[in-house]
Amino acid sequence: MALSDSSAARAPASGVEHARAARREIFYRHSIAVRLTHWSNVVCLTLLLMSGLQLFNFHPALYWGNYGYRGAPSVFSISAMRDPETREPAGITRIGDYSFDTTGFLGVHFDAEGLAHGGAFPRWAILGADLAVTRDWHFLMAWLLVINGAVYLLYGAVSGHFRRDLAPATRELRARHILHDIWNHIRLRRPRGEAAKRYNVLQKLSYLIVIFLLLPAIVLSGLTMSPAVTAAAPFLFDLFGGRQSARTVHFIVANFLVLFVMVHVVQVLLFGAFNLMRSMITGRYAIAPEKVS
Amino acid sequence: MSFTVSRRGLLRCGTAALGSTMLTGCDQLFSGAAVRPLLDFGQLMSLRAQRLLLANQPLVREYALADISPGFPPNGTERPNGVAYFEFMLSQFERWKLTVDGMVRNKLSLSLDDIKKLPARTQITQHSCDEGWTAIGQWTGVPLANILAMAQLQPQARYIVFHCLDDMGDDDFYYESIDLFDAFHPQTILAYGMNGKALPVEHGAPLRLRVERQIGYKNAKYVTRIEAVDRLNMIGRGKGGFWEDRGYQWYAGL
Numbered sequence: 393m394a395l396s397d398s399s400a401a402r403a404p405a406s407g408v409e410h411a412r413a414a415r416r417e418i419f420y421r422h423s424i425a426v427r428l429t430h431w432s433n434v435v436c437l438t439l440l441l442m443s444g445l446q447l448f449n450f451h452p453a454l455y456w457g458n459y460g461y462r463g464a465p466s467v468f469s470i471s472a473m474r475d476p477e478t479r480e481p482a483g484i485t486r487i488g489d490y491s492f493d494t495t496g497f498l499g500v501h502f503d504a505e506g507l508a509h510g511g512a513f514p515r516w517a518i519l520g521a522d523l524a525v526t527r528d529w530h531f532l533m534a535w536l537l538v539i540n541g542a543v544y545l546l547y548g549a550v551s552g553h554f555r556r557d558l559a560p561a562t563r564e565l566r567a568r569h570i571l572h573d574i575w576n577h578i579r580l581r582r583p584r585g586e587a588a589k590r591y592n593v594l595q596k597l598s599y600l601i602v603i604f605l606l607l608p609a610i611v612l613s614g615l616t617m618s619p620a621v622t623a624a625a626p627f628l629f630d631l632f633g634g635r636q637s638a639r640t641v642h643f644i645v646a647n648f649l650v651l652f653v654m655v656h657v658v659q660v661l662l663f664g665a666f667n668l669m670r671s672m673i674t675g676r677y678a679i680a681p682e683k684v685s
Numbered sequence: 686m687s688f689t690v691s692r693r694g695l696l697r698c699g700t701a702a703l704g705s706t707m708l709t710g711c712d713q714l715f716s717g718a719a720v721r722p723l724l725d726f727g728q729l730m731s732l733r734a735q736r737l738l739l740a741n742q743p744l745v746r747e748y749a750l751a752d753i754s755p756g757f758p759p760n761g762t763e764r765p766n767g768v769a770y771f772e773f774m775l776s777q778f779e780r781w782k783l784t785v786d787g788m789v790r791n792k793l794s795l796s797l798d799d800i801k802k803l804p805a806r807t808q809i810t811q812h813s814c815d816e817g818w819t820a821i822g823q824w825t826g827v828p829l830a831n832i833l834a835m836a837q838l839q840p841q842a843r844y845i846v847f848h849c850l851d852d853m854g855d856d857d858f859y860y861e862s863i864d865l866f867d868a869f870h871p872q873t874i875l876a877y878g879m880n881g882k883a884l885p886v887e888h889g890a891p892l893r894l895r896v897e898r899q900i901g902y903k904n905a906k907y908v909t910r911i912e913a914v915d916r917l918n919m920i921g922r923g924k925g926g927f928w929e930d931r932g933y934q935w936y937a938g939l
Contacts, residue, residue, distance in 0.1 A: 451817035458811065459754040461818040523815060524932040525716040525724070531939060532727030619813055620898045620938030623745040624738040635811060635819050 419589055421677035426553065429544040430672055436536040437649065442519035443530040444646060445512075450523055452512035454643055458634035467640065472499045472510035481508040534614060541607060548603075557591060558600055564593040582663055585682030602652055606645050613642040732936040736866065744872055745897040748809040748821055753880060757812070757820040759887035760901045762859065765851035770907070773850075778891035783875075787846070787912035790837035797877065797891050803827045806874050814901035815937065824895050825878030830869045832911065838865075842913035846920055847894050850907040853927055861905035862917055862925040862935070863896055872897045875908065899937045902928045 422430075453460070453469040460466060468487050475482045483499020485492045496502060501514035509515060520526025548554040563569060573593050576583075583592065591599070615621045616628040616638030632638035660668045671677035714720075764770075773781045778797050785793035809823040829845070845868045849859040867873055874895050877884050884890045889906025896903050903926075917923060922930035929935045 447817065451814075458748070458752060459819045459821050461754070461756060461758050461814075461820050463756050463758070464754065519715055521716050522932065524928075524934065527815065527934065528724040528727060529715060531731055532724055535727055535730055617813070617817075618735070618939035619745060619811070619900060620735040620739060623743050623898050624735075626746045629746060635813065639817060 416681070417679045419677050419679050420675050421589075421671045422675045423547075423551070423553070424675070425544070425547040425551070427672055427675060429540050429547070432536065432540045436533040436540065437653070439519060439529060439533045440537065441646065441650065442517060443526050443533065446518035446520045446526045447523075447530060448643065449512045449518065450526075454640040455636040456633070456640060457636055458629070460636035460639075468643075470494070470498045470512035481510070534611070537607075538611060541611075544603075558596050558603075560593050560596045564596070569593060580662055582680065584680045588677075588679045598652065598655075602649070606648055606652070610642060610645045610649065613638040613645065617642070728934055728936065731939055735936075735938045739866075739898065742870055745810055748811070750809065750823070752821055753809060753823055754821045757822050757880075757888070758814075758818065760812075760814060760904070760906070762851040762853070762906065763887040765849075765907055767852060770850050773891070774886065781891055781909070783892060783908070784910040785832060785836045785912075786910070787914050788839040788842035789833075789913050790839060791835065793832070793836050795832075800827055800875070800892070801877060803831055806871070807878075808872055808874070808895075808897070810872070810895070810897050812901065812904065815933075816901075823878075823880045824874060824876040825881075826874035826876035826892075826895065828871060829873045829875055829894075829911075830871070832875065833868060833913075836913070838913050841915045843915050844913070844917055844925070846912040846914055846917070846925075847905040847908045848910040848912065849905050850909050857921075857927065859905060859907070859927045860921055861894065861903055861927070862914075862920070863894075863899075863903065867896050867898065870896075870898065900939075901937075902926070902933065903937050 448470075451462075452471065453462070453466040455461075455464060455466050466486075470483065470485050473482055473484060474480065481495070481500045482493060483495040483497070483501070485494040485498045497514060498512060500508050500510060501516075502508055503515070520529055548558075570593055576592070577594060582588075612628060613632055615625070616632050616635060622628055622635070628638070629635065632641050667678050781797060783793070783795045783797075783800065785795070804827070805825055806828050807823060807825045809821065811819050811821050813819045833845070842865070844862045844864050846862045847860060849861075851859045853859055863873070872895070875892050876889075876895050877892050879885060879888055884893060889908070892908045893906040894904050894908055912920075914920065917925040917935075921927065924930045925935045926933070
């Protein structure tokens with residue numbers, strides 16, 4: 393639904409303002425349901441990530457299969473050790489057979505006084521003083537994520553939000569269109585006029601992947617770690633290839649979500665932080681007119 | 686430099702935990718009394734939802750002999766301190782007895798031989814620690830339901846408490862509790878055998894609880910007394926277990 397710019401409608405005061413207002417269209421972009429579920433997601437995904445990093449710290453290794461424990465072969469680990477020569481603390485991150493020195497960030501980090509601390513993820517990134525309270529927060533926020541997600545999915549299906557805003561049209565899926573869209577992104581070109589009222593195809597595809605692939609995957613892989621849930625739904629083991637595989641998938645999907653959020657935030661900063669933030673808070677989004685020249 | 690291993694982590698799961706336990710301002714905000722009711726509400730939702738899922742008492746997945754993990758880290762205590770346990774060990778647990786009391790009609794005192802003569806169940810299951818690791822082992826023991834049937838619970842009994850032989854320091858003995866929903870599950874057993882042999886000392890000899898739909902610390906080792914009660918606030922510090930008394934979740938199905 394398009395609204396006329398209220399400032400233009402009510403008070404065409406000075407000539408300059410009038411001209412500006414006439415060129416700008418205010419578009420009602422995000423429904424209240426989308427805005428509320430978006431900000432709930434910001435809260436719970438942030439706390440889920442921070443508590444999740446802390447949970448990883450209690451056993452900083454990942455495995456594949458049904459079992460995995462200290463001493464069993466792992467596919468990924470973050471550890472603290474001392475450099476054999478310098479005796480200085482060193483953080484080592486290992487993926488498969490490859491090890492990287494990540495001192496200062498992973499494995500070992502330094503506090504404001506320059507003191508070294510062991511621990512896979514640094515203290516500034518984590519939430520929860522002990523395992524009990526970390527688990528409490530992680531599970532409470534998981535409930536919020538699931539309830540929020542259910543509300544959003546119901547709304548999206550019933551209101552036509554998915555069909556109208558997220559489903560790409562056939563013509564958008566042509567390679568030429570996608571390549572053109574990628575080229576627009578590389579040039580950091582801001583959409584104007586009618587094009588700014590819709591998500592572009594890269595946006596649509598990434599939102600669809602997050603909503604229908606990454607978020608369900610992280611919820612289901614999380615549930616696979618519960619001995620009670622898997623008693624009722626043992627097929628979860630088969631879906632992920634075992635409890636420890638599910639833990640590894642959970643970690644990888646969390647990384648993809650972090651990557652998505654980072655790109656998302658950078659895009660907001662590049663494409664008009666004020667306007668985009670306003671549209672996610674009040675729903676209203678100002679559209680630049682199409683170039684006339 | 687804080688490269689120390691916290692005693693708590695070592696005690697509960699036998700693996701290294703975090704270094705410093707110093708509280709930052711943020712941690713205080715997130716673990717303070719103000720947020721406690723919210724976190725407790727989350728725990729209650731998980732308990733209710735999982736009990737709904739498990740209403741028809743499904744069994745956890747059981748594995749084949751070939752799936753048993755080559756290692757199995759011992760949780761918590763690896764050998765109880767004190768002369769009493771040492772003497773039990775020397776006698777091959779011949780002088781050890783299991784007491785069943787509290788809200789029961791028949792108090793029981795069973796030797797290890799008595800227990801081994803009862804119908805046994807063997808199951809190969811996953812054991813998952815709240816720290817995040819998993820091992821697979823084979824357990825042989827007597828279903829707790831059979832012991833409770835022998836002892837005949839009084840109608841007001843609601844929880845089963847497991848008192849253990851391991852002194853966690855300052856005469857604080859390990860204990861755990863489950864409710865009747867888990868106590869009567871067919872895979873809830875008192876195990877005296879592991880991977881085809883007698884239960885090793887580091888895994889809780891002579892008798893440990895297996896409560897397969899909950900995680901590590903609920904599976905009490907070195908069980909010496911089973912008590913049926915109607916409430917938990919009279920035992921220990923009142924939260925239903927050694928770790929529960931220190932802030933951990935009483936219901937640990939996740």
